[in-house]
Amino acid sequence: MLDMKMIRENLENIRNMLKYRDVQFDLDLLLELDKKRREMIITTDELRKKKNEMSIKISEAKKAGSDATSIIQEMQSVSAELTKLEGVQQNTELEYTKLALTIPNLLDKSVPQGDSTANKEIRKWGDIPKFDFEVKDHIDISENLNLLELERAAKTAGARFYYLKGDLVKLNQSLIQFGLDFLSENGYTMFQPPYMINRNSMQGAVILDDFEDVIYKIEDQDLYLIGTSEHAMVSMHGNEILDGNSLPTKYAAISPCFRKEAGAHGKDQKGIFRVHQFEKIEQFVFSKPEDSWNQHENMIAITEEFFQKLEIPYRTVLLSSGDMGKISAKTYDVEVWMAGQNAYREVASCSNCLDYQSRRLKIRFRDKTNEDTQYAHTLNSTLVATERTMVAIMENFQTKDGHVNIPNALQKYMGKKTI
RNA sequence: GCGGGGGUCGCCUAGCCUGGUAGGGCGUGGGAUUGCUAAUUCCAUGUUCGCAAGAACACGAGGGUUCGAAUCCCUCUCCCCGCGCCA
Missing domain, CATH: 3.30.930.10 (Bira Bifunctional Protein; Domain 2)
Structure with a gap:
């Protein structure tokens, strides 16, 4: 596996590596999945943040002995939404990992090009x-x-x-x-x-x-x-x-x-x-x-x-x-x-x-x-x-x-x- | 194979019974303080996303219950003790 950040920053090298190795690899798909994956992480992270904040509120309300019913209801709907999104994220992650595992290693510059x-x-x-x-x-x-x-x-x-x-x-x-x-x-x-x-x-x-x-x-x-x-x-x-x-x-x-x-x-x-x-x-x-x-x-x-x-x-x-x-x-x-x-x-x-x-x-x-x-x-x-x-x-x-x-x-x- | 006990951020450990932001010690790095060695004290110390601010995640693994799980339930796995079997 290669460092994804390094791949993003060295696209030309990676394309050359694939060419020199004579390997078929869908680099554009990998980049797309990587982008989608990172977007999903940001979205779900935000929902989790919201959830964590509400959880503290519920806890505080209960400690104070006041009614937390409305917050709990709100949290129920946020939780449901998160579960849905997590499913999507998991699929993206799986697809990404599967592909990322198949990209070949870098080539040292001393390696002769050719068959x-x-x-x-x-x-x-x-x-x-x-x-x-x-x-x-x-x-x-x-x-x-x-x-x-x-x-x-x-x-x-x-x-x-x-x-x-x-x-x-x-x-x-x-x-x-x-x-x-x-x-x-x-x-x-x-x-x-x-x-x-x-x-x-x-x-x-x-x-x-x-x-x-x-x-x-x-x-x-x-x-x-x-x-x-x-x-x-x-x-x-x-x-x-x-x-x-x-x-x-x-x-x-x-x-x-x-x-x-x-x-x-x-x-x-x-x-x-x-x-x-x-x-x-x-x-x-x-x-x-x-x-x-x-x-x-x-x-x-x-x-x-x-x-x-x-x-x-x-x-x-x-x-x-x-x-x-x-x-x-x-x-x-x-x-x-x-x-x-x-x-x-x-x-x-x-x-x-x-x-x-x-x-x-x-x-x-x-x-x-x-x-x-x-x-x-x-x-x-x-x-x-x-x-x-x-x-x-x-x-x-x-x-x-x-x-x-x-x-x-x-x-x-x-x-x-x-x- | 059966019974019992365990696995917590490099190492050690608290929390689990009774669900509500994972705490402490060691080690390591940095700062402060004090004539010196030393001592004391403060901060930092996992992963991911992010230029950053920050946020999320992380308690052997995976499911489930719940608004919320280290904590309750199930499955698996590894380690320790005892019994059984065995080259």
């Missing part, structure tokens, strides 16, 4: 592995080594599910262990969040379209499966006034992620690259506004360092205005090399959401109790999505005789050097 072809590679690390044999993809590798049950998963759950098996289970746990150790050493506090959260929390974290395309709902309950621990982490401090001295909070969250993947039909159909359920360690930071861009750079640096330790070649991409999520003001993606696909593929995403989520969830801070509160900034970044990372490990570290070498950093967690 995904305008994405900008800003860094590249590592040498692409060369093989003197025919390279296999992770599906063939895991089949040969008996590391996945894909057909049986399709039988028991459907497409885009999997059973990890044997050493792949251990590799997954090793990545998680290593990731948590790594973030702990870098001053992060670990969290394991709820995997289901209520509608209000989810609505603060995501934009409406995501409910349809991404989020699973629990039947007959006000609960939704998180699509990422970000959803549970951002709402954790909802309706709170944080102590400014505690910022930035650096949280490391580990959780499974559940995604519908609606609209991804045909893409990455096989294997464990694009699935309905995967594990992810997330960095989540609440920061002061003046510090958030600095934090954003820190977070992407941490993620890059992690993949360097895993010896996986990657490139870091600054997403263009048309390719970003609507809640983010600026996003870096990390794409790692996947030898089986002969391509860089997305494994991590690092976003600064400014005060967009904080406004929705009322996450504020102040340094001293008599100061005005400010909205905190929220930032999220993948540290590691383990299933995708295992695809990269299997494909990049495969050997001629069909085995997979374990990256140095993971060997002590795996207790072996090769699968």
